[in-house]
Amino acid sequence: MTHFSPLPMADAPRERSDAARNRDAVMCAAARLVTELGVDAVTMDRVAAEACVGKGTVFRRFGSRAGLMAAVLNGAETEFQERVISGPPPLGPGAGTAERLLAFGPARLRQNLLHGALLEAAASIHGRSHAAYSFNLLHVRHLLAELEVGGDLPLLAAALLSPLEVPVLRSQVEVQHLPVERLEAAWVDLARRVAGL
Amino acid sequence: MTHFSPLPMADAPRERSDAARNRDAVMCAAARLVTELGVDAVTMDRVAAEACVGKGTVFRRFGSRAGLMAAVLNGAETEFQERVISGPPPLGPGAGTAERLLAFGPARLRQNLLHGALLEAAASIHGRSHAAYSFNLLHVRHLLAELEVGGDLPLLAAALLSPLEVPVLRSQVEVQHLPVERLEAAWVDLARRVAGL
DNA sequence: CGTTCAAACGGACCACAGTCCGTTTTCATT
DNA sequence: AATGAAAACGGACTGTGGTCCGTTTGAACG
CATH class of the missing domain: 1.10.10.60 (Homeodomain-like)
Incomplete structure (x- = not known):
């Protein structure tokens, strides 16, 4: 705290x-x-x-309740951001750009699953709790740019982030009973296709 | 009614x-x-x-309130499904598979934007209102299969659907003020990459 | 210190979703 | 028709998020 x-x-x-x-x-x-x-x-x-x-x-x-939950979440979210910004590879700098991108998805996925309820409770503040979300967006967008991916980068980044949204994940894990490893693999595959790797 | x-x-x-x-x-x-x-x-x-x-x-x-809203939504959603199943091309059958896929995203996008509030109100039933959502999932998955796309088809389909989720769309349109046409174009681009077109 | 006043406080109050249970209605059977 | 039980009814009641406003408190200044 x-x-x-x-x-x-x-x-x-x-x-x-x-x-x-x-x-x-x-x-x-x-x-x-x-x-x-x-x-x-x-x-x-x-x-x-x-x-x-x-x-x-x-x-x-x-x-609001959402605001309070966002504040409670803050610690974990900050820590995640630090792992991305200055943590060890492959998530943090020091690894190749492609490697970092492919590491980001699974990491974010697990983070979202771990703090699912809290994220949901904090999200309803107006859809997505802006600060945290736009960090992820910016990071992915930046990686895509460095990979010299063409196209509408902001929206491509959003497209990579949206399958990691908590409700999507929860439905896949809790309703469809898909194993987390499979979700991770599918995301990596998706990122490869999108980034042309 | x-x-x-x-x-x-x-x-x-x-x-x-x-x-x-x-x-x-x-x-x-x-x-x-x-x-x-x-x-x-x-x-x-x-x-x-x-x-x-x-x-x-x-x-x-x-x-619940969500259930009632889902019932109210039902008409529009059924109509949409009929447009997909038996409506005119390029959304309905009669067009090539690729064409149908590329038409589906924008159509669903506009549908989600049009009934955004209702969909959101109906969604909280337990995340996604199952019937409607799984129809979309099945349809996209089917098209991908016909295009002989390799990979984890259920999850690839989910990945194409998730950027069309109402909260994502609303944030892009209402907060970031991106024009709908741009969202449509970006989705088409995404689908091309994923399906390898 | 005493004065002052903006800021912060707190709990009564409101609107809304959802539950509970005693009462009423429908309808099959006689 | 009369009867009886299952189903449906309805509105009082509860829990929760969020607001309002009269009261208290802190600290800056004399």
């Missing part, structure tokens, strides 16, 4: 101490409840009660 | 007359309210009131 940076912006109206205290309390409570009870059992009232805080405070801070 | 077939099953316990009457009333009310007020403004209480029926009745009949 990393303290959010008190990074001083231009004309920072400095966060009030009670606000900071409450925000931490809420985040802690939320994270604890999520791991203890599972995402679906975590209600806003419960979080508020657990944090010894009024419900209004939770909402002012995080805007 | 087609009457649902009173098709006689094995040991059909015949639908009661009041049940049939109420079901029609609810469907009518729901459809009317959806077109009049938009999906989001249609509440179950409203539908019940409009149909002069208790709320419990609506839920017994349709299970």
